[in-house]
Amino acid sequence: MAPRYYTVSWDQLHRDGKALAWRLVERGPWQGIVAITRGGLIPAAIVARELDCRMIESASIVTYDEEVKGDPVVAKPPAAALESQGEHWLVLDDLVDTGTTLRVVRNLLPKAHYATVYAKPAGKPLVDTFVTEVSQDTWILFPWDTEQQFVPPIAKAAAGK
Numbered sequence: 001m002a003p004r005y006y007t008v009s010w011d012q013l014h015r016d017g018k019a020l021a022w023r024l025v026e027r028g029p030w031q032g033i034v035a036i037t038r039g040g041l042i043p044a045a046i047v048a049r050e051l052d053c054r055m056i057e058s059a060s061i062v063t064y065d066e067e068v069k070g071d072p073v074v075a076k077p078p079a080a081a082l083e084s085q086g087e088h089w090l091v092l093d094d095l096v097d098t099g100t101t102l103r104v105v106r107n108l109l110p111k112a113h114y115a116t117v118y119a120k121p122a123g124k125p126l127v128d129t130f131v132t133e134v135s136q137d138t139w140i141l142f143p144w145d146t147e148q149q150f151v152p153p154i155a156k157a158a159a160g161k
């Protein structure tokens, strides 16, 4: 079945990122933020600005080639947070879907706090704090993966023109 799409604009991402920061400010202070690249980088920048956090580390877990899922590979471990097993660190990603990516990072940083802006049901148990839930069959379209384009009027599309 074709996925349904949930389109996120830059404005919405900024608002949702700030809503995430409001939820996280109560749980701090944080030693630093681990951004899961690449999707977690912009949410991490928004949250880091709101939480006044300047210690930013990254982790790169490669799982998807566009919409096709493969086996996860740790391309870059979150070195600065490894020694403490992530204690007092905040791990941020744009979304959790199946939970594969966060499962890999949780093995590396079992004591960290895990936050995403968006969450799908299968991945929810892997995340401690999130803002918006979408259904499992929804594909979230982020502003960095999309651009505005012309769409035909509904009447023409319905007539197959």
Ligand SMILES: O=P(O)(O)OC[C@H]1O[C@H](OP(=O)(O)OP(=O)(O)O)[C@H](O)[C@@H]1O
Pocket: 036, 037, 038, 039, 040, 061, 062, 063, 064, 065, 093, 094, 095, 096, 097, 098, 099, 100, 101, 102, 123
């Ligand atoms: O819960 P999961 O099923 O693991 O899916 C969620 C992950 O998938 C996407 O990243 P992707 O692997 O596409 O890489 P990217 O962030 O570099 O685009 C997204 O940014 C999450 O990191």
Ligand SMILES: O=c1[nH]c(=O)c2nc[nH]c2[nH]1
Pocket: 064, 095, 097, 138, 139, 140, 141, 142, 145
């Ligand atoms: O852009 C994305 N949208 C999604 O819904 C998704 N799920 C896994 N990986 C994803 N990437």
Ligand SMILES: [Mg+2]
Pocket: 036, 037, 038, 039, 040, 093, 101
């Ligand atoms: Mg990602």
